[in-house]
Amino acid sequence: MGGIGCNADGILDDAKFSQPVPWVGIYIAAASLACLIGMAVDAILGISHRKLWFPCKYFSLNATSLTLIAVALKLSVDLNTSMPRHHEQLAKLSSSALICTIIVMISSALTVPTTKHLLEYKYRKKYEMAIKECSALTHGPITQRYKNKLMKYWMMAHTSSPQFVLGRSPTCTASGAFCLLSALLLAEAMLRSYFMPWSFRFCSGESDYKWSTILILVVQGAAVVVGTIAPAFRWFVAIKFRCPQTRNVSHHKKEFIVEQYWIESLLEMRDCPLNLRIRHRHCRKLAHDAKVFLLNLCIRMQMGIVLMSKLTRIISISLVSSILSCFYHCKKVKFSFNNTVSSVSSGSEGQGGSKPDLSRFVLHLEGEEALVGLMMRDNRDATNHWIQVGEKRQPxxxxxxxxxxxxxxxxxxxxxxxxxxxxxxxxxxxxxxxxxxxxxxxxxxxxxxxxxxxxxxxxxxxxxxxxxxxxxxxxxxxxxxxxxxxxxxxxxxxxxxxxxxxxxxxxxxxxxxxxxxxxxxxxxxxxxxxxxxxxxxxxxxxxxxxxxxxxxxxxxxxxxxxxxxxxxxxxxxxxxxxxxxxxxxxxxxxxxxxxxxxxxxxxxxxxxxxxxxxxxxxxxxxxxxxxxxxxxxxxxxxxxxxxxxxxxxxxxxxxxxxxxxxxxxxxxxxxxxxxxxxxxxxxxxxxxxxxxxxx
Known part of the structure; x- marks a missing residue:
């Protein structure tokens, strides 16, 4: 008589250990579905609020999201279970693509500490300037004064938002490009697998996950599609910001300069002495030299990542610049046509349409001086938009x-x-x-x-x-x-x-x-x-x-x-x-x-x-x-x-x-x-x- 888990001959029955695996696949699909819902809600909120850098509000770094991510990405780290058939291999590939998507989605919730302190300091200075300007204006309707005040506050708050700052950074642009590339690779593999089955040869057999791999593939494929919306928009918006500048060849040299705020914290850590109670001078010197060596290595790695990200951005701009140039040309033709049609309008109406110059309230980092005018033009009308939305819903x-x-x-x-x-x-x-x-x-x-x-x-x-x-x-x-x-x-x-x-x-x-x-x-x-x-x-x-x-x-x-x-x-x-x-x-x-x-x-x-x-x-x-x-x-x-x-x-x-x-x-x-x-x-x-x- 066999023991527990053994057959009649006393040999271990491995088949019983794989029976719960399909239920594990259901857990993976459920966790992936939760991630999909979080990313979808963030995408909907970003579009409805005109936030095309799609800040992470519901799908952000916390204990719950980390637990869901760990469960959803189990296939990528499962090295023992065989995946012989094509949909099982696609499920594993979709899990890898989902890793890339999740990393890029969550990266916008992180920020460089130095930039946060720098922008907070600049905001306080600009706020004091706005208070002085608003206090000097005592004439006119109170509603017009508050409208001007809100426009200044909005420009400062919007351009200093940590997620918007990171969304226009080179690292976020590069990660968006890689995320878009991984989604395209998954789409290409799925199309070839189902519509060109002769192009691949798979082994026969069945995975322990059985039918649950199809469910995982469907859910994670949808999650990759929805999750790629935000990185793709961030990538495109960042390219749109930088594209007008790259027409000058001299600007490419400035692109390969690493700004100080990327490495400022590491430099401070490197230069500060170690607070270690070591008696021997030689040991203290050795510990300090080791710290300097490690931090210099980290600084070089940080600079290398930033430079590679900037290179990726330049390559992306060169690939998309022709399309954007065509778009700008069509927009310019349409604008000139509208000006010709509206030339019969009165001069007073033309003067009433003038907009205030809010460029001095745009908060920017080192190397973003050329983006000030573009950020002001793109976000100057946001205050009017929300005021008009409120006016339509007056009590x-x-x-x-x-x-x-x-x-x-x-x-x-x-x-x-x-x-x-x-x-x-x-x-x-x-x-x-x-x-x-x-x-x-x-x-x-x-x-x-x-x-x-x-x-x-x-x-x-x-x-x-x-x-x-x-x-x-x-x-x-x-x-x-x-x-x-x-x-x-x-x-x-x-x-x-x-x-x-x-x-x-x-x-x-x-x-x-x-x-x-x-x-x-x-x-x-x-x-x-x-x-x-x-x-x-x-x-x-x-x-x-x-x-x-x-x-x-x-x-x-x-x-x-x-x-x-x-x-x-x-x-x-x-x-x-x-x-x-x-x-x-x-x-x-x-x-x-x-x-x-x-x-x-x-x-x-x-x-x-x-x-x-x-x-x-x-x-x-x-x-x-x-x-x-x-x-x-x-x-x-x-x-x-x-x-x-x-x-x-x-x-x-x-x-x-x-x-x-x-x-x-x-x-x-x-x-x-x-x-x-x-x-x-x-x-x-x-x-x-x-x-x-x-x-």
Whole structure:
């Protein structure tokens, strides 16, 4: 009787060990599919965002991608398993081509450390220059000033992006050429294998991977095709940048100069002394000489790689230059034809089409001086593109709501939603954020009876459009993080109100149907909020006593806000006879519009902050997002600028809603203390001051 793994004669049965191998092939195909998806997403994002150097965002170097790559490339390192048939050999060749593709794809995520520090230093210098230029320009519309500022920031952020810098480097150009060559070799082998089978002779037999090799070949072949898109575009764009220069023969000599930043770190390491505690002078000298020898070898290898990459780029340019020259000639003919057709246009229109010179804001490395003009021309219109994309998606309902705000009266509704005459539930009141009273007032409007559904729906949609900008303002201006829990409370309340029409567990739609009057609905909201406040406070008594009010539990903050706002509305409406739901909804809408309008005076500050406060790797996306936000809110900024008395702007620039409330309280106190007409006019002028943050 044979043992475990042996046949009846006691001989080891090797066939059983190869039975799981097809499942290993499935793992290889699955890992290759994951790599394919990551490369495809990066390619789609690069095309949609006009990033033809295709930065690696989803398929980049990390623990997950390295694990997937190790599994996907198993066939290339499998030396023991035989691959006799043609599709098995093609699967192994596709694995080798995939290695080349993956290396080139990931190489754009790496950068030379010296270039990163150098570009960061240049960015700070250019940023200071841009700030001085923008500060000197005080005339003209604020939107035009911010557009010019964004164009300068974009040019600096785009040209200093590490992946774009590496994408136009000679090493990336050479790797793109080799990747394209490997993909062409794989395509040629597959075509000859299937359409010219007589050109190859393969052995008979079957691999241990069996049918899984076909699956691996299909998936990895598709991955090579998709993964070659990015290197091919990088190669072509780099050639396009350099092609106009290579028409002069003298430029070829400059191409074979290795710039200092390629070897600067190695030179510093070579020249620095070793921090080794060796007593004998001869041993220290020997160790230092060995270090110098090794680093000199590394420097020569680095220089050789750079020179070979530049040689590959020159060869690529010489092969493609004729095609590009034909393209440039056709483009020139088309441009001259368009100029002839448009010569009848007015001179004023021609002057309006002039574009600013942003060449001084292009950040470049040593040896890229000739690329400054080309990089400026290719990327000058990117800011306008994203601004126009934002303008096409302007929040229309939000703009209609803001048109109802009392801009000329200093957004008086900001000081009316919470009255000091309402008894406090705690000796110290928590601070307000912009979003908490906004969502609380919207919940109150949703609970009013006898209101048309369309009116409430339009209000909810308008607040929904403005809520992301309110959060952006809060996240930018709350530098100390004092209002984090208040903002979380607002986000949770709005999530329930927007999706389920509920304020926590209270159904607002059901309340609006059951309440016989607005007063009853408001009283129900106030009582429910007070009950929940006391319940939550008792449950979290230690937190409420020890912590500051801004750090209370989220439900306590939301309940306190609902109680005070509902009681304030009841107090204000009790003074007059008109207590109809329609009138109350109109007043709530005006207060909501005033809160949004006063909050949006800080949008220019948010746009400026997005352009500055980010790492060099994220700065380009941040400036692009700032341009998009500027396009979406451009009409809002123009509306606030037109309706506000800009020369009489209060220089204190209130960035918090509590600052606005304090201002209105001071103005109310002054209006009671001064009885003369002159005093009243001064009070009115002060209350109408508006701060539109301009940096």
């Amino acid at each position: 229309k309902l939000l703009i209609q709501l803001l048109e109802k705000s009392s801009v000329l009266q200093g957004f008086k509704g900001v000081g009316e939603f919470d009255s000091d005459q309402v008894p406090s539930l705690h000796p110290v009141e928590p601070p307000y954020s912009w979003s908490l009273p906004l969502v609380t007032l919207t919940c109150v409007a949703m609970a009013l009876p006898d209101i048309s559904k369309s009116s409430v729906k339009n209000l909810i949609d308008a607040v929904n459009e403005g809520f992301p900008y309110v959060k952006a303002v809060e996240n930018t201006l709350d530098k100390e993080g004092r209002l984090i829990r208040v903002m979380k409370a607002a986000a949770i309340v709005w999530h329930g109100a927007d999706l389920y029409h509920k304020w926590f567990d209270l159904d607002l739609t059901k309340l609006s149907l059951q309440a016989e009057s607005s007063k009853e609905a408001l009283q129900k909201l106030a009582d429910t909020a007070k009950t929940r406040y006391e319940k939550f406070k008792i449950k979290n008594i230690n937190v409420c006593l020890r912590a500051s009010p801004s750090e209370w539990p989220i439900k306590v903050l939301a309940a306190n806000s609902m109680y005070r706002i509902s009681k304030t509305i009841l107090l204000n409406c009790g003074i007059r006879d008109d207590f109809r739901s329609e009138t109350l909804l109109e007043e709530l809408t005006l207060v909501i519009a005033d809160i949004l309008g006063s909050c949006f005076t800080n949008i220019p500050h948010v746009i400026s902050a997005k352009c500055v406060k980010s790492a060099i790797e994220e700065r380009e996306d941040s400036v692009r997002h700032a341009s998009y936000i500027f396009g979406k809110t451009k009409k809002i900024i123009e509306m606030l600028e037109e309706r506000a008395a800009i020369p009489n702007v209060d220089k204190r620039c209130m960035t918090k809603i509590d600052d606005w409330r304090s201002m209105h309280k001071q103005n109310s106190a002054l209006s009671f203390s001064q009885s003369s007409p002159e005093g009243n006019s001064e009070t009115t002028s002060k209350s109408s001051d508006l701060c539109l943050t301009v940096e």
